Amino acid sequence: MSDPAALLPDGLAAAVETASGARIAAVRPRGGGGASREGAELDLAWSDGRAASAYMNYDVHRAGAGDDAAFLREAAILRALSGPLAGAGVRVAPYYASVPEQRALVCGLVAGRDRFAAIADPAQRDALAQDFMAQLAALHRIDVAASPVEGMGPVEPAEAYIRRRVASLRAANGGQAWDPLIHLSLDWLEANVPTDMPAPVIVHGDAGPGNFLYEGNRVTALLDWELVHYGDPMADLAMLCLRMLFQGFVPLPQAFAAYEAAGGHRVDLARLRYWRLLFQTGFARRSRYDDPDAPPPPNLGMNLVYSTIHRRVLSEALAEAAGVALPAVALPDAAPGAHERSFAIALDDIRDTIVPRLADQQAAVKAKGLARLVKWWRAIERYQPGFHEAEKAEIEGALRRRFADHAAAWAAYREAVAAGRIGTAPAIILCNAHEAREATLMADAMGSLAATKFAPLE
Structure with missing residues (x-):
């Protein structure tokens, strides 16, 4: 029998086995999270007789979104929502293990499909969209002041996140790769930071079609938490707009109404537009794949x-x-x-x-x-x-x-x-x-x- 570890980057299988306490019995390489990560299905077996199938995202070249701190936040929120915060009702794949050195995250396989656009029945589309928006509302209702997530860092105002993110993007926009589009956008963002934002909540950071699994009218799991952070709930609604650039969903006014009806925050379109531009600026950084020092992308x-x-x-x-x-x-x-x-x-x-x-x-x-x-x-x-x-x-x-x-x-x-x-x-x-x-x-x-x-x- 061939060695399953041979299908993974060097050392990754051994690191996962150490972190999970399970033996990897089989590996099936799969497409990763969007364009930023690679992936594989794993069959895990524990010494006590337990067995499970799992999905692993990994980014050993660090070519994807975020940084090492972002990976730690992603692992922390999945660990929390699988455990101490499970009562919040936010559905996620059960957390098994993480390997920060190779940005590998292992969670249980969850039943469901991810192609919202493939749903032909309008009634099912409407009901599923309503349930998804209710999941976002449930996430935003978690009282992080009372129950901060261990491993996600300090709870801070959304303005602090904005200032840090703008400064980070400006610092990265330098040298020969200096980009006038990013420069102009950051100038506008810096001059127009929203005021009177609410107390910070857990922001999924990449919420929308393609990043959740479903069966029938029900979301079975929210996926891809690599951009999770504390911040303004309007940030998740803004990211929904970005996800819809690539995958269909219900009309946004309908989605916003469902979010508010499920107990979400009042939708503020001005703040939403601001967050939409900020996130778009981050995603629009010019690719560096012709730079010999840049990591190769998965695709x-x-x-x-x-x-x-x-x-x-x-x-x-x-x-x-x-x-x-x-x-x-x-x-x-x-x-x-x-x-x-x-x-x-x-x-x-x-x-x-x-x-x-x-x-x-x-x-x-x-x-x-x-x-x-x-x-x-x-x-x-x-x-x-x-x-x-x-x-x-x-x-x-x-x-x-x-x-x-x-x-x-x-x-x-x-x-x-x-x-x-x-x-x-x-x-x-x-x-x-x-x-x-x-x-x-x-x-x-x-x-x-x-x-x-x-x-x-x-």
């Missing part, structure tokens, strides 16, 4: 899709928040590139030969991610030269200078934003045009996600 194709969508949507949301009207973006057409046929053959091979023969689900997911990259490279060859010419002309008009090439123009634009030598409105307009063109290059790879926008709040 580069999907990571780039998510990053591209977040950046385009951020540029639009920032313009709305700042009251900037966005003009139409010039997207010059071009003939297929010189390597069009080579790209087409590679895509056909992946779709028709490679993916159908892959029994390993994790390998199949990565093969599809590779197909997205091939589509992106094909679009870069075809469209990028014309897009660069259009952007160069726009920057020359805004800065009233001529440049030798696109690289020089873009560098001058970045310098003007950093030094405050360009007005906020023209700076945001140029950022939006840049992100719209980047999204167009990724459009074929994004498929149905290419035109996604925030759902209406009211």
Whole structure:
């Protein structure tokens, strides 16, 4: 019999066995949490005769969201909701073990499906959405002043979280990778911090469709707690808006009404919009996968899709928040590139030969991610030269200078934003045009996600 440990990164199986007190009898690699983590199903066996199937997320390269402290908070909340806070009624997968050194979290398998959009019956969709919003309300009703979660750190006002998060994002936005879109968004966020926020609650941090399991009309478990923190309950409703960029749900006014009816906080749309922009700014940080010092992502194709969508949507949301009207973006057409046929053959091979023969689900997911990259490279060859010419002309008009090439123009634009030598409105307009063109290059790879926008709040 082959060694199950061989299917996991070096040392991970032994560490899980030590932390859980169980022997790993079998390993089945699976896709991980979104684009940020890898995963595996485990069969666990204890010396006293107990056995269980479990799911493990792991991020040994630290390529995912959050940091080591965030991982400890995630493990802490699952341990608490499986134990001392179980009476709150928030349904989670039972906690078994965690390995902080490899960001591995092991919880029991829970019955249920995760594709809310696959539900065809409107009545079931409405009832399930109502139960999900009731789960958020139950989480937000936990009295953290009386019962702080061991391992989640001190309970602090939501404003402290905002100030720390903005400072962290600003500190990370530096060096050669300095990003004008992130800079402009952080300027607005820093100048418009909400006032009169309620006492802090436990915020799931990534709540929405795709991050809960269900059977029938009932949520069986809330998933993916890697962004959990203490803060404003409106933060979870804002994250629901972000999740809906990628997966369908019921209309937001209906969801908000269900949340309030279940005993949740009064929905404050102004605060919700603020949190939506803050989270979007964090997710929109430019990918560093061409940096040899950056960790490799679990699925580069999907990571780039998510990053591209977040950046385009951020540029639009920032313009709305700042009251900037966005003009139409010039997207010059071009003939297929010189390597069009080579790209087409590679895509056909992946779709028709490679993916159908892959029994390993994790390998199949990565093969599809590779197909997205091939589509992106094909679009870069075809469209990028014309897009660069259009952007160069726009920057020359805004800065009233001529440049030798696109690289020089873009560098001058970045310098003007950093030094405050360009007005906020023209700076945001140029950022939006840049992100719209980047999204167009990724459009074929994004498929149905290419035109996604925030759902209406009211």
